[in-house]
Amino acid sequence: MDQTPTIPASAAVAPAGETQAVFDGRRWPLFRLLLVNILLTVVTVGIYRFWAKTRVHRFFWRHTRLLGDPLEYVGTGSELFVGFLVAIVILVPIGGIYSLLQFLTLGTAGYLPLVLDAAYYTLILFLIQVAIHRMRRYRLTRTAWRGIQFGLDGSSLRYALISFGYGLLSAATLWLAYPWLRVATMRYFFTHARFGDTSMTLDASARWLFRRWLVVAIPFGTATALLVVLNWTAASEMMALNQRAAEGQDVSGELAKIWTSLVWWPAALVVAGSLVQVWYRVVEFRYLLSHVSIGRSGLRSDIGAGFVYRVFFLFWILFLGLATALIGGAIAILPEQAATAPEPGNAKAFLSLMTAVLMFFAFFLLLGLSGILRTLLVDVTLLKRACETLTISNPEALEHVAQSSAALPSRGEGLADALDVGGF
Amino acid sequence: MNDAVRYTARYFDGRTARPRNVRISIAADGISIYRDGGVFIAAWPADRVVLPERPRQDEPVIVGLDETTSRIAIDDPSATQALLDAFPRAHRRVRTNRRGAIKIAAWSAGAIAAAALLVTVIIPLLSAQLARQTPDAIKHRIGAAALEQVVKLIAYLPGENRRAAYCVDGNGVAILRRLEDRIFAGMADPPEIRLIAVKAALVNAFALPGGYVVVTEGLLENAESPDEVAGVIAHEIGHVVYDHPTQAIFRTTAVSLLVSAVIGDFTGGVLIGAVAEWAINSSYSRDAEREADDFAIERLNETGIGGAGLIRFFERLLAAEGPKEEGAMNFVSTHPPTPERITRIRELAVTGKAESRPTLTPGDWRALQSICRATAARPPAFPTGAEK
Numbered sequence: 001m002d003q004t005p006t007i008p009a010s011a012a013v014a015p016a017g018e019t020q021a022v023f024d025g026r027r028w029p030l031f032r033l034l035l036v037n038i039l040l041t042v043v044t045v046g047i048y049r050f051w052a053k054t055r056v057h058r059f060f061w062r063h064t065r066l067l068g069d070p071l072e073y074v075g076t077g078s079e080l081f082v083g084f085l086v087a088i089v090i091l092v093p094i095g096g097i098y099s100l101l102q103f104l105t106l107g108t109a110g111y112l113p114l115v116l117d118a119a120y121y122t123l124i125l126f127l128i129q130v131a132i133h134r135m136r137r138y139r140l141t142r143t144a145w146r147g148i149q150f151g152l153d154g155s156s157l158r159y160a161l162i163s164f165g166y167g168l169l170s171a172a173t174l175w176l177a178y179p180w181l182r183v184a185t186m187r188y189f190f191t192h193a194r195f196g197d198t199s200m201t202l203d204a205s206a207r208w209l210f211r212r213w214l215v216v217a218i219p220f221g222t223a224t225a226l227l228v229v230l231n232w233t234a235a236s237e238m239m240a241l242n243q244r245a246a247e248g249q250d251v252s253g254e255l256a257k258i259w260t261s262l263v264w265w266p267a268a269l270v271v272a273g274s275l276v277q278v279w280y281r282v283v284e285f286r287y288l289l290s291h292v293s294i295g296r297s298g299l300r301s302d303i304g305a306g307f308v309y310r311v312f313f314l315f316w317i318l319f320l321g322l323a324t325a326l327i328g329g330a331i332a333i334l335p336e337q338a339a340t341a342p343e344p345g346n347a348k349a350f351l352s353l354m355t356a357v358l359m360f361f362a363f364f365l366l367l368g369l370s371g372i373l374r375t376l377l378v379d380v381t382l383l384k385r386a387c388e389t390l391t392i393s394n395p396e397a398l399e400h401v402a403q404s405s406a407a408l409p410s411r412g413e414g415l416a417d418a419l420d421v422g423g424f
Numbered sequence: 425m426n427d428a429v430r431y432t433a434r435y436f437d438g439r440t441a442r443p444r445n446v447r448i449s450i451a452a453d454g455i456s457i458y459r460d461g462g463v464f465i466a467a468w469p470a471d472r473v474v475l476p477e478r479p480r481q482d483e484p485v486i487v488g489l490d491e492t493t494s495r496i497a498i499d500d501p502s503a504t505q506a507l508l509d510a511f512p513r514a515h516r517r518v519r520t521n522r523r524g525a526i527k528i529a530a531w532s533a534g535a536i537a538a539a540a541l542l543v544t545v546i547i548p549l550l551s552a553q554l555a556r557q558t559p560d561a562i563k564h565r566i567g568a569a570a571l572e573q574v575v576k577l578i579a580y581l582p583g584e585n586r587r588a589a590y591c592v593d594g595n596g597v598a599i600l601r602r603l604e605d606r607i608f609a610g611m612a613d614p615p616e617i618r619l620i621a622v623k624a625a626l627v628n629a630f631a632l633p634g635g636y637v638v639v640t641e642g643l644l645e646n647a648e649s650p651d652e653v654a655g656v657i658a659h660e661i662g663h664v665v666y667d668h669p670t671q672a673i674f675r676t677t678a679v680s681l682l683v684s685a686v687i688g689d690f691t692g693g694v695l696i697g698a699v700a701e702w703a704i705n706s707s708y709s710r711d712a713e714r715e716a717d718d719f720a721i722e723r724l725n726e727t728g729i730g731g732a733g734l735i736r737f738f739e740r741l742l743a744a745e746g747p748k749e750e751g752a753m754n755f756v757s758t759h760p761p762t763p764e765r766i767t768r769i770r771e772l773a774v775t776g777k778a779e780s781r782p783t784l785t786p787g788d789w790r791a792l793q794s795i796c797r798a799t800a801a802r803p804p805a806f807p808t809g810a811e812k
Contacts, residue, residue, distance in 0.1 A: 046687045
């Protein structure tokens with residue numbers, strides 16, 4: 001990655017042929033920011049996370065420049081915190097009632113507990129969709145460019161219904177109708193999104209995406225079906241083997257065979273599936289973004305899948321290396337402790353405590369570091385690339401956009417935080 | 425306005441997205457904005473000038489008009505100093521981070537206080553109340569379901585034989601009943617309990633909702649006298665009397681709801697959450713153990729069994745296992761003995777034999793220890809409260 005030269009604030013609109021969008025955030029300041037955030041979040045048992053998130057958003061927004069001018073994030077941590085409190089007031093009673101009902105039906109025969117679970121998870125899934133729209137609304141209204149704020153109209157309930165309806169359709173068609181789900185939800189989002197007083201539109205066709213989606217769906221679906229058919233009896237064989245193992249027979253050879261067909265093949269399938277899916281995701285991103293217009297200006301993306309693959313590949317290599325080093329390191333320290341530990345009796349308890357503490361520490365470190373690594377290596381790199389490959393047609397038209405008088409929501413994305421809806 | 429400093433800048437008026445190249449003059453009373461030709465456009469009063477971002481090297485300085493998204497971008501880095509000189513309030517505004525930190529600390533303290541109140545007062549009260557309100561029939565059903573799960577879980581621990589087995593030797597079961605009656609002797613309105621032995625090498629005893637009290641074969645074999653077994657069973661009955669197992673279900677649910685709500689989804693939150701839940705729940709169980717100990721002491725003193733057996737058993741367990749936690753089993757309301765608990769029992773319990781009648785005859789004791797000669801895959805049936 002070369003350093004991107006800073007673009008003077010008074011630069012005129014970039015001439016045609018040059019990049020119109022850049023992300024010029026440097027990794028070192030971002031790394032320090034993320035590190036301080038994690039430490040403060042841990043120290044405050046998670047309460048600081050709202051302010052931490054705000055600082056990260058400010059960083060990313062500030063360093064994203066369109067036509068030479070940076071985005072500005074005007075949200076605050078307190079808004080997020082209040083939104084979180086509101087979400088707690090909604091979600092804790094729901095969780096409490098569910099737990100209570102679960103308790104009352106515990107141990108009852110029949111379908112009652114199943115129906116209860118299904119109803120609960122349906123409700124949560126629906127709330128997640130509501131949360132997504134509300135989160136986007138919050139973030140857009142807190143984004144300003146050239147002194148003009150973005151906005152998102154429409155209703156989160158309506159968005160959730162559309163998403164849910166098309167989600168059911170997708171599930172019913174064994175996920176073949178997935179592109180229709182994507183286009184329907186993204187269309188609702190973009191047609192209700194606006195920059196100042198100017199509405200955006202999305203003019204995309206699900207049929208076009210469907211043909212690309214088949215590239216993912218057909219091989220993956222066929223392989224899954226094959227695997228299911230070939231291993232139809234594996235689960236019952238596994239149980240029979242367990243039974244025999246309980247009776248003291250040596251079944252390790254057969255067990256390894258079943259393990260391969262029940263665990264390794266599906267794992268390989270998941271990995272292969274995600275690899276193909278990356279390609280579809282990039283194609284979809286490029287296609288959808290290229291069909292967005294803001295008033296009389298249009299967007300166009302030329303991001304390629306090869307670059308995205310390289311980024312993920314590098315990240316996974318580094319992540320796996322880090323994981324091996326940390327876990328290996330934790331294991332390597334242990335034997336020394338065993339040698340110097342006091343005599344038996346307390347030694348056993350001491351050693352198991354040490355193991356627990358070390359494992360906990362290594363795991364925690366890995367979690368924190370992998371989060372930072374992901375942001376630095378994947379998020380930053382992809383955002384940079386997405387900016388460089390973005391072109392804005394007819395940018396002069398944007399100058400006529402006026403501020404909107406629509407009211408701003410006063411609270412943050414609490415529901416999304418509580419329901420663990422991540423991403424940008 | 426002699427001390428005014430001038431810069432060229434880019435102005436966004438907050439009404440349209442059209443950028444304008446302007447000249448600005450910074451003075452103590454505010455910023456004046458002029459078009460290139462010198463025509464006046466706008467004036468920003470000093471008390472509304474803010475710096476929305478901390479000025480950074482190599483980046484244009486952004487100045488804002490408070491409570492709007494109007495912005496002026498100045499290329500010249502020397503503008504930072506000029507702005508800070510002219511508008512100390514804008515400078516302070518940049519450092520709202522510090523004020524923000526105090527606010528965050530205050531909110532965090534408030535949140536921690538609220539959580540502490542929930543954990544120490546509201547959740548125990550609420551779960552005790554809910555446990556009282558739960559009909560016995562539901563407790564029995566849950567207890568039966570939990571029993572099956574826990575016994576299966578024990579069967580799959582290392583060193584066990586992976587098969588859930590309940591001990592049903594007729595002679596042994598009859599003596600278990602006699603032991604139960606002995607513990608309740610002279611007690612007004614004894615609770616309804618379901619005393620069960622399971623075949624497992626693990627040395628353990630626990631209580632479940634609905635009056636289920638379970639002892640393992642390992643415990644019966646490890647015990648050196650019937651007094652020890654009677655002491656442990658009396659302790660577990662104490663849990664039943666106070667309905668700790670049912671309360672524990674409500675409590676752990678409430679605690680996990682609370683912890684997951686507060687901790688949220690930040691990196692490593694799941695781990696911290698698990699540790700927090702474990703710490704909170706084990707602090708609850710310390711109180712419960714004391715209550716159960718008190719009940720056991722009262723019964724052992726009353727019936728003349730005496731506390732010596734319970735103390736001996738706990739001491740042996742402590743010496744063998746060391747003061748550490750057993751495996752995490754949610755419903756299992758057992759807690760390892762601590763030196764403090766043993767001291768307490770020694771102080772309160774009658775340890776000398778007040779009565780010469782032994783708790784069990786040597787023959788009965790042998791029969792009880794071999795209760796697992798006959799086993800069954802299902803727990804023995806007990807009449808439900810309604811049928812009784």
